Amino acid sequence: MLLGPSLVLSAILFSLGVAGVLLRRNALILFMCIELMLNAVNLAFIAFAQLYGMGGQIFVLFVMTVAAAEAAVGLAIILGIFRHRRSVDLQNMNLLQG
Amino acid sequence: MHWIWLAVALPVAGFLINGALSIWRPRATTAVSVVGPAVLIGAFVVVLAAFFQLLGAPPEHPIIVNYWSWIPVGDLQINFGFQIDQLSLVMLLVITGVGSLIHLYSVGYMKADPGYARYFSYLNLFVVFMLILVLGSSFTLLFVGWEGVGLCSYLLIGFWFTDKVNADAGKKAFLVNRIGDCGFLIAMFMIWRAFGSLDFATVLQRAPGVLGVAGPAVTAITLFLFLGCTGKSAQIPLYVWLPDAMAGPTPVSALIHAATMVTAGVYLIARTNVLFAMAPISSMIVAGIGALTALFAATIGLKQYDIKKVLAYSTVSQLGYMFLGVGTGAYAAGVFHLVTHAFFKALLFLGAGSVIHAMHEAYHASHSHEDAQDMRNMGGLRHYLPVTWVVMWVATLAISGFPLFSGFFSKDEILGASFARGAQFPIYYLFYAMGLIAALITAYYMARLMAMTFHGETRTSETERSHLHDAPLTMTGPLVVLAFLSLVGGVINLPAFIGGGAGLEHWLEPVTAPAAEFFRLQVAEGATEWLLIGAAVVIGLLGLVWGYLATVRRQIVPAREAQPDVGLASLVFHKYYIDEIYDALVVRPLVWLSRVVLWRGVDQGLIDGVAVNGSARLSRGLGWVGSRLQSGQVGFYVILFMIGALWILRVVVG
Numbered sequence: 001m002l003l004g005p006s007l008v009l010s011a012i013l014f015s016l017g018v019a020g021v022l023l024r025r026n027a028l029i030l031f032m033c034i035e036l037m038l039n040a041v042n043l044a045f046i047a048f049a050q051l052y053g054m055g056g057q058i059f060v061l062f063v064m065t066v067a068a069a070e071a072a073v074g075l076a077i078i079l080g081i082f083r084h085r086r087s088v089d090l091q092n093m094n095l096l097q098g
Numbered sequence: 099m100h101w102i103w104l105a106v107a108l109p110v111a112g113f114l115i116n117g118a119l120s121i122w123r124p125r126a127t128t129a130v131s132v133v134g135p136a137v138l139i140g141a142f143v144v145v146l147a148a149f150f151q152l153l154g155a156p157p158e159h160p161i162i163v164n165y166w167s168w169i170p171v172g173d174l175q176i177n178f179g180f181q182i183d184q185l186s187l188v189m190l191l192v193i194t195g196v197g198s199l200i201h202l203y204s205v206g207y208m209k210a211d212p213g214y215a216r217y218f219s220y221l222n223l224f225v226v227f228m229l230i231l232v233l234g235s236s237f238t239l240l241f242v243g244w245e246g247v248g249l250c251s252y253l254l255i256g257f258w259f260t261d262k263v264n265a266d267a268g269k270k271a272f273l274v275n276r277i278g279d280c281g282f283l284i285a286m287f288m289i290w291r292a293f294g295s296l297d298f299a300t301v302l303q304r305a306p307g308v309l310g311v312a313g314p315a316v317t318a319i320t321l322f323l324f325l326g327c328t329g330k331s332a333q334i335p336l337y338v339w340l341p342d343a344m345a346g347p348t349p350v351s352a353l354i355h356a357a358t359m360v361t362a363g364v365y366l367i368a369r370t371n372v373l374f375a376m377a378p379i380s381s382m383i384v385a386g387i388g389a390l391t392a393l394f395a396a397t398i399g400l401k402q403y404d405i406k407k408v409l410a411y412s413t414v415s416q417l418g419y420m421f422l423g424v425g426t427g428a429y430a431a432g433v434f435h436l437v438t439h440a441f442f443k444a445l446l447f448l449g450a451g452s453v454i455h456a457m458h459e460a461y462h463a464s465h466s467h468e469d470a471q472d473m474r475n476m477g478g479l480r481h482y483l484p485v486t487w488v489v490m491w492v493a494t495l496a497i498s499g500f501p502l503f504s505g506f507f508s509k510d511e512i513l514g515a516s517f518a519r520g521a522q523f524p525i526y527y528l529f530y531a532m533g534l535i536a537a538l539i540t541a542y543y544m545a546r547l548m549a550m551t552f553h554g555e556t557r558t559s560e561t562e563r564s565h566l567h568d569a570p571l572t573m574t575g576p577l578v579v580l581a582f583l584s585l586v587g588g589v590i591n592l593p594a595f596i597g598g599g600a601g602l603e604h605w606l607e608p609v610t611a612p613a614a615e616f617f618r619l620q621v622a623e624g625a626t627e628w629l630l631i632g633a634a635v636v637i638g639l640l641g642l643v644w645g646y647l648a649t650v651r652r653q654i655v656p657a658r659e660a661q662p663d664v665g666l667a668s669l670v671f672h673k674y675y676i677d678e679i680y681d682a683l684v685v686r687p688l689v690w691l692s693r694v695v696l697w698r699g700v701d702q703g704l705i706d707g708v709a710v711n712g713s714a715r716l717s718r719g720l721g722w723v724g725s726r727l728q729s730g731q732v733g734f735y736v737i738l739f740m741i742g743a744l745w746i747l748r749v750v751v752g
Contacts, residue, residue: 021736030732094730 006047013040027078027088031071038067099151099161099182105144105190106229112137112222120215127214134218135201138225142194149187156184158608162235162299169238173294181235181298185609188433188602189232189365192440193358197225199576200353203448206572207349207455217257217347224250228358232365237286237296240366244282244330247359248275254354255346267345274339278329285322288315302372302612311376311616320373320380324387327363333421334391337414338677344406348451351406356413356447357440364420364436368429368609375427375613382523385425385516389529389536392418396539400546401670403657404471405450408547412497413443415536419512422533426526427619428515429610430591430603435508437602438587442496442505445580449490452569452577453551456483460562472657473547478556482566485574487552489581494548496584498541499638504587509537510634511593517630518621534637541641542648549649557656595627 013036020033042060049056082088115133119126160183168178201221208217224247231243248271256268286296292308292315293301309316327333332340343355354360367374367384374381395414402408416439423432456479457470468475480487496503499510513533520527556563568574592598607614622630655661663671672678727738 018740022733022740025733090732093732097728097730 003047003050007044010040010044010047013037013043016040025090027081027090030090031074031078035067035071038063099148100163102144102148102163102180102182102233103165105141105148105194106226106233108137108140108144109222109225109229113219113226116215116219116222120213120219124212124215127209130215130218131205131209134222135198135205137222138194138198138201141225141229142191142198145187145190145194148182149191152182152184152187156605156608159183160186160235160299160609164235174290174296176236176238176296178239179235180233182233183609184605184607185365185368185433186232188437188606190229192437193225193228193232196357196440196444196580197228197353199579200349200357200444200448203352203451203573203576204347204349206570207451208347211347213257217254220250220253220257221350221353224254224354224359228362231362235298237289237298237301240369241279241282241286244326244362245279247354247362248272248279248330251275251343251354251359254350255343257346257350261345264345267339267342271339271343274336275329278326278336281322281325281329285319285326288319288322292319298369302370305372305376306612306615309373309376312378316373317377317380320370320377321383323366323370323373324363324380324384327366327384327421328387331360331363331417331421332414333363333387333418334394337391337395338680340414341407341410341673344404344410348406348447348454351410352444352447352451355410356443360413360417361420361436361440364417364424364432367421367424368433368606371424371429371610372612372616374424375616378523381425381427382525383425385422385519385526385529388418388421388423388425389516389532390418391415392422392536393532393539394418396536396543398670398673399543400539401663401667402543403473403671404469405453405473405476405547405551406447406471408473408543409443409446409450412446412540412543415540416443416497418536419509419533422516422529423512426512426515426519426529427613427617428512429613430600430606431508431511431515433606434591434602435505435512437590438496438504438508438584441580441587442493442584445489445493445577445584446497448573448577448580449486449493452483452486452573453479455569455573456486456566457558460558460565463565464559464561466559466562469657473550474654474657474660475557476551477554477558477654478552479566480552481556482563483552483568485568485577489577490548490552492581493584494544494642496587498544498642499537499634500642501635502588504584506635506638507588507591507593510631511591513537513634514621514627514630515619518619521620522617534633537634538637538641541638542645545642545645546649549646550654553646554650554654557654595631 017033017035017037017040020036021030024030024033042063045056045060045063049060078088081093085092112133116130119130119133123129160181162179162181164177164179166178167175169176201218204217204221208214211217227243227246227250229243231240231247234240234243252268252272255271256265259265259268289301290296293304295301305316309319329336340355340360344351346355374384392415395411395418399408399411399415402411416435420432420435420439423429423435453476454470457476461468461470492503496505499506513530516526516530516533520530558566569577589598589601591600591602593600621627662668669675729735
């Protein structure tokens with residue numbers, strides 16, 4: 001039921017997320033884009049769960065849990081960076097440049 | 099015979115004790131004076147015991163005593179073993195006998211030297227290696243001794259190393275010997291390839307079966323062995339180190355550079371006689387080089403003023419005689435001359451040492467800085483050093499081949515053998531003639547040496563004359579014993595024409611028998627023999643009288659006032675500029691090659707530049723390329739990540 005449209009939506013959301021990660025420089029937006037990608041994947045899981053059983057839905061629960069934990073840690077890091085540098089623009093964060 | 103190790107162990111103990119004393123108790127001269135000679139005399143006694151045991155029942159085959167397995171590598175099994183036979187016993191007797199006398203002499207000669215204990219530790223160590231050299235039952239063990247005596251020679255030539263000249267002389271001896279040793283090593287490799295063994299017993303026994311007579315293999319092996327001999331025994335073209343080796347203390351010159359070490363090459367050829375007998379071309383080269391060296395070195399001796407330099411060239415020349423002997427196939431004659439030469443040349447050197455000792459003390463007393471070794475400063479010393487004078491004349495007559503002295507028999511035998519071999523290969527007649535001329539020159543320069551040193555006007559000043567005197571008993575004692583041996587040393591091998599039994603020749607027969615299967619020398623008998631002897635005697639006497647008269651009649655001025663020689667005399671005085679020629683042809687190109695090609699090119703360019711710094715530069719460059727990936731931009735990382743993820747997806751799905 002609605003498998004095709006669900007997957008299409010999932011793909012569109014995922015691509016939007018990727019595009020956001022690639023194009024935006026604000027760490028917060030980037031973070032939200034990652035969440036968007038995760039949720040696109042979740043949507044795909046749910047859609048496939050109709051065909052392959054409960055496994056997909058349980059996976060979604062795990063993904064959401066991990067995403068919540070990641071959000072907590074990630075936001076803390078972003079906050080730390082902001083306190084430190086008064087900016088969350090990733091363009092300026094190139095300490096790892098070789 | 100298992101106990102023969104004692105003969106080696108005693109000098110080892112002497113080396114250790116004297117070495118320890120030289121480090122911790124350098125003033126304990128009395129202990130050194132006792133230990134140094136005592137261990138040698140002990141070794142001599144051991145050797146005598148072995149000799150008398152074998153004298154009763156001479157063995158047909160060498161007695162081989164294996165002590166332990168030394169180098170067991172796959173098919174190569176080398177034992178640390180000693181080989182006792184007639185030849186090694188002769189050598190052992192010479193080394194420990196003459197060695198004991200020289201050790202005793204050294205007690206007097208070196209007493210005042212601050213390095214007294216060090217001197218004796220080196221001297222003992224030398225005897226250790228020399229004994230290993232002649233006792234070793236394999237080429238490998240012989241080589242250990244061969245290198246060991248080279249080391250001790252180096253240490254003793256440069257004994258007074260604070261003088262750069264002496265240190266350089268030591269280095270020269272060491273380096274020149276390396277060339278010869280390289281040949282020896284190649285010969286050993288070839289022997290191992292051919293026989294799969296390096297034991298004398300195996301190699302010499304199987305040689306006729308494995309190697310073809312006069313074939314390329316045996317010729318190459320013997321020539322490489324002979325290259326080793328030319329280094330160690332100072333033959334053309336590698337003789338140049340020996341005259342310089344006179345920088346060492348005089349007893350060292352007597353022991354190492356006259357009586358024992360330099361004869362190692364003759365011993366090696368006598369030991370491997372069957373190989374040389376199978377290679378007539380090699381034998382001819384050995385004899386030719388020997389004859390040429392005998393003649394060439396003798397001519398240089400004519401114009402030397404340093405008393406030790408004359409004797410050094412004389413040694414080179416006499417070693418040439420020995421090689422002429424063994425190259426002719428007269429192995430017993432070569433060894434015979436080796437023995438008699440050990441007596442009279444050791445005596446000559448020790449006598450020269452006694453003269454130098456006296457001159458040195460006299461100059462020391464008068465605070466003069468004249469050269470105590472220059473014969474032009476001596477003259478008329480017979481009044482002040484009568485004992486030395488008499489024994490030196492004995493040695494001179496012996497080396498000149500004066501009838502019934504030891505050198506007469508041995509030299510005569512070599513020349514006779516060379517003449518006899520001429521029937522087979524006419525070139526040996528030429529070698530004979532060269533030997534004969536060399537005998538004339540030998541007699542001449544020896545008479546010149548005696549006349550300049552002991553006869554004529556005394557060219558020292560009044561103050562010095564009162565200090566000239568014979569050496570103490572520890573020095574004159576060995577001189578007298580050696581003089582006796584030089585006088586009667588011929589009895590060990592009296593030829594048949596005066597009713598002798600050729601003792602040494604028969605004694606050595608078990609050793610030389612394998613070679614005798616390839617040819618037998620038909621030594622002249624009857625009228626021809628007497629003619630040859632007569633020629634040698636006349637030539638020797640002519641040289642003696644001529645040399646003596648020519649020198650005594652001439653006005654000799656002390657070295658300080660002497661005019662430099664001109665013309666041919668200058669050429670000979672400068673040793674035909676051989677050292678300079680070698681310097682220009684070998685040393686300088688080698689130094690250039692080492693400095694420019696090997697040092698700047700290979701070492702600094704290739705190893706430092708390409709290998710060491712190059713690898714560092716390469717990894718730094720690669721690191722720079724890799725570091726371009728680390729832009730620090732998160733977006734860039736994500737793109738790469740995406741590309742990677744898509745690529746994996748493609749591989750997995752597609």
